[in-house]
Amino acid sequence: MSGWLTFAGVFALFFATHSIPVRPPVKKRLVRHLGAKGFTTAYSALSLCILALLIWAAGQAPFVLLWAEAAWHRPAILVGMLAACLILAASIGQPNPFSFGGRDNDAFDPTDCGIIGYMRHPLLSVLALWALLHVLANGDLAHVLLFGTLGLFAYVGPRIIDARNRRDMGAEAWEALVGETRRQRRIRVPSPAMMLRLGAGVILYLVLVFLHPVVIGVPVLS
Known part of the structure; x- marks a missing residue:
């Protein structure tokens, strides 16, 4: 059960990191602080890290x-x-x-x-x-x-x-x-x-x- 809970938790984190930062008000604020290139670089790095974590979490879930x-x-x-x-x-x-x-x-x-x-x-x-x-x-x-x-x-x-x-x-x-x-x-x-x-x-x-x-x-x- 803990494997499924970990998987679900990381999935929730994935959707949060892929929806909140690209909302127009949030994105404008981030771009203002990071710059356009800085935002793109940071968002890409974050996406890759979360994807790697998600693939790891899938491997921890029970095998069916x-x-x-x-x-x-x-x-x-x-x-x-x-x-x-x-x-x-x-x-x-x-x-x-x-x-x-x-x-x-x-x-x-x-x-x-x-x-x-x-x-x-x-x-x-x-x-x-x-x-x-x-x-x-x-x-x-x-x-x-x-x-x-x-x-x-x-x-x-x-x-x-x-x-x-x-x-x-x-x-x-x-x-x-x-x-x-x-x-x-x-x-x-x-x-x-x-x-x-x-x-x-x-x-x-x-x-x-x-x-x-x-x-x-x-x-x-x-």
Whole structure:
């Protein structure tokens, strides 16, 4: 029982740290004291620490098996995680007025928006894909609750952000910007800068594969 209580307590802490700091009045106060970059750095570090604590807490909960790993799970997870790393590398730090994680959003060009034309919230798409793949890989109750909730969080988040941006930007301006990015969807030869980003995504993927058994204790290639 204590394992479930620990798990529930850390989950409550997770939602508190991911809802309170981004409320407009609270966020404005924090940004005023920390600066925009300081807030982003502190919030990212806090999120990673709480996520690590949450994964640890799931491991402390009683083991209740819901399904066993199937032969196709591992290949699907490896391919899916490579896609997640490439999306992350292509989008992180790029101007993106639609979602969080953007940088220099005033410089956003809807006629040359890259991956933003296909997904307005690429970081949340990465989180959703990561969570779904880990639900597949971990068929016990605690980890299904963990990764399933994170996946739901990533699914609902874009709708909340879109509603807020639509209100703040004005419905007409928001829809015009969305429409312009959608019209730019086309297959293009990646620029040298994007090739570097994708290469970094591949390196990140290899690092994760190498470190997974060291940090998490579970090999991904066996």
